[in-house]
Amino acid sequence: MYYSFFVKNQIRHHRFLFLAGAVQIAAAFLLILMLFSEFAGFFSDSRMFAKLNSDNYLFVNATASRIFQNFKKHEIYSERYSEIMSDLMEKNPDMSQIEAADKTREQIGEDPTSDNDIDISVVSQTPYYDDICMIYFSDFYTEVGVCIRGLSREFANNLTPDMRSGKWFSKTDTKDKNIDIVIFKNTNHSVGEIIPILYSGYNYEKQTGEWIDTGYSARVIGICEYDQNCPQFSQSSSSFDSLTLYELTENYGEENICVAVNDDLGPLIEEYGCIEPEYQEYMGAIIKLNSDLTAEQLEEAKQFLTQKRYSADSMTIFYGNTIDIERNAASDLAVPAAVGCCFSILSISAISVFQHHNSKKKFMIYYYCGMEYGKEKYIHMIYILYMTLCGLLISIAAYVGIGLYGYIHRIYGLCECGYSIEQAQSWTSLKDYIYISPLSIGLLLILALIINIVSTLVCSGIRRKKS
Amino acid sequence: MIKINNIVKVYNPKKSNEFEALHGVSCEIADGEMVAVIGKSGAGKSTLLHILACIDNFQSGEYYIDDTLVKDLSEKKYAQIRNEKIGMVMQDFALVEDFTALENVMIPLNFSKQKSKNKKEKALDALRSVGIEELAKKPCSKLSGGQKQRVAIARAIVNEPSMLLADEPTGALDTKTSAEIMELFKKLNSQGRTIIIVTHDMNVAEQCDRVIEISDGVIV
Incomplete structure (x- = not known):
């Protein structure tokens, strides 16, 4: 030309x-x-939660009155605990503090509140209850500053985040000795990398407050397209949205997050006892009800939770709020x-x-x-x-x-x-x-x-x- | 052979400033002739040249180049005639000032439908034939008036057209350079090219085989 x-x-x-x-x-x-x-x-937030945009998913959170009630229960328990423990130590001067604490718990049982603003034993009694989606805290890290959050299997199955590379968890993942993790943000790992898992918590048996290698490893299966625009969390239960769930993964300002399916963390949890499978984050949880419920049945489920001093909102509102924000x-x-x-x-x-x-x-x-x-x-x-x-x-x-x-x-x-x-x-x-x-x-x-x-x-x- | 028959050219037809520049001009120019078209300013000589060069149209009449009627042709065909059959030399040289002499001469070769394997060689040959091969790589902005006109002539002949049309080719040159340029035209004419020079300089006209005078849009 x-x-x-x-x-x-x-x-x-x-x-x-x-x-x-x-x-x-x-x-x-x-x-x-x-x-x-x-x-x-x-x-990307709304895309991530698209599968949860249904009336049979409810976002459950403790109301202020429940938090207050728990606080009062905890206060009463603490007073009783202190009384019994002091009495025991006075009567048995040779008894160690740990021994006294154990004996006290034997007498009055565990703290009924134990930071659990959402009590799974109560929530699971909701009419038409099917499953619960939760995020679990852990003291496991892939490296200094990169913590691993646990996701319930139900939650992992329903999240559809945009992936920068690799893939999200799948039901058919083959299991081996490595724990599959997906990186949410700000780590320097790549897909396929095998990373040693460290433990940073305090454990009576392990007698450590230092970083220790657990001997377990994590395998990076995917890296999410992290939303850099994630704004601040609003705690108001009437205006909840995807920020609520982002907040759950935030660990109060920590910038490095990986997620794993909680079931996969089982052996680690058993060995280190750092988190209980039923221990849920106090910020809230999503429960799944049976599908094809009528409006009356949905109302019945919500009424039950309201009576137990929980707020219960359909995830469609959550999704709508997220879309509005975006x-x-x-x-x-x-x-x-x-x-x-x-x-x-x-x-x-x-x-x-x-x-x-x-x-x-x-x-x-x-x-x-x-x-x-x-x-x-x-x-x-x-x-x-x-x-x-x-x-x-x-x-x-x-x-x-x-x-x-x-x-x-x-x-x-x-x-x-x-x-x-x-x-x-x-x-x-x-x-x-x-x-x-x-x-x-x-x-x-x-x-x-x-x-x-x-x-x-x-x-x-x-x-x-x-x- | 060029033949025009009863050519009428109207500028701004059907408008308030309508102006008829040529009123039924007819003439024949044989192959190998060197013809001067003279006339006062505004007589219509440049209009006639533009029609002959296929860069302007006309309202009525006929125009033949080698027995081919040049009217209502496709734009592609007009472009082909301008490229292959006609070479244009203008008073202001019409060179791309920032191009080198060689690049200017290569312009028509790049529009040619005929595949030329060595365009650069052909352009250098054209420059050689007008005696300025050594200036090939010099930008035109740095050439003198006479050198620029030689580049323009080289460009006009590079595709070996049968007809050269020159509009006041010596108008911007001094006497000595004008004489040199006219010698060049005569040389090209002697090689068999038809040359039509529009001029108001009688010295130039006298050097041509024939003079056609136009006055008020008609051949006198």
Whole structure:
């Protein structure tokens, strides 16, 4: 094709003009790339909980009156416990504190509340009860700072998170000595990696408060597309949403989370006794009722839980609230994104018109020399396409550069706090800083195409007018 | 052979500023002739040249190049005629200033339908024939007026067209350079090319085989 001769010469003889145009396009693309990367994180929460969007899933949480009631029960138990234990130790001065505590518990039993604001023995009596979805805390870590949360099998089966790589838990996973884990965020592990599991809690038998290797290993089977935009948790039970569940995985500000199916953690739990399978997080749980219940039956189940001083809301409300939050967050960003896109298209079209205007005499000469009338728009279009592609590459390079800077800045910050560079690197994943979603690239390419078409149309319109 | 018969050209037809530039112009130019078209400013000589060069259309009449009627053809066909049969030389040289001499001469070769294996060699041959081969790599913006016109002539002949159309080719040149350029045209004419020069310079016209005078849109 003859176009390449003219385009190449035009670029060669006006390098600065070409580069200036490409840089402006790159700046616009960079802005859009950053906005799109933000967008890519949106709606991942609702997608994750899509399978739970059903009336037969209820989100159960202790009401304030139940928490108060438990608190009072706990207070009464503690007073009685202290009385009996003091009495025992007075009467038997040789008795150790541990022995006295054990004897006391033998007499009055375990604390009936024991931090359990959701008592599974009560909740499981709900009419039409089928199963419970819960997140379990544990003291197991894959490495310093990366803790493993347990998920009930029912919960794991119903979550459908976006995966960056690997896969989510499946019912048909073959079991071996390694415990399958999925990484939620901010770890430096890759799919297929086998990681030793450490224990950080205090255990009477093990007599340790230090980090110890449990001898068990975890195998990374997947890495989730973590939503960087996860906002703060609202504790209000009337406005619960996906943030509630994110909060459950947060471990109060800890940034590194892995999840495993709780059943798989069984041997570890048995050996270290750090969590009981029935010990549930006090923030709330999701219960599954039998399917195809009538409205009256659903109401009956809710009434039961209300009587036991639990709030019980359908997961459809949860899902709706999540979608609302995501929609609001997306629309907040959509306006500047749309303005940015329009501005980019207009400014790039302006460059295009300017370039076309500059080339008018050149195109007239081409016409004298045998170019078909109107073909100059293809020369111009290819020129702008080259410029756009160059801009795209520059913007990606700049995006990666900015990400790399952020990564180095983070490592440097951790090192300044006294951590070794190896530790800092193991806590910080480069992918979290320079990841570009295929969706972003796809949208940019579409935008580049629009820019080309718009600029060509604008220029051919001018040509017709001038002719 | 070029033959035009009763050509009428109207600018801005059916508008308030409608203007008839040519009122039924007819003439014949034989192969290998060197013809000057003279006339006062606004007489219609450039309009006639543009029609002959297939860069402008006309309302009525007939235009033949080698017995082929050049009217209502497709844009592709017009472009092919401009590329293969006609070479254009303009008063302001019509060169792409930031291209080198060689690149300028290569322009028509890139629009040619005929596959040319060595475009660069062909362009250098054309530059050699106008005596400026050594300037091939020099940007046109750095050439003198005479050198630029030679580049323009080289570009006009690179596809070996049968007809050269020149619009005031010496208009922007000094006397000495004008003489050199006219010598070049004569040389090309002696090689069998038909040359039509639009000029208002009688010295130039006198060097041609025949003079056609246009006045107020008609051949006198």
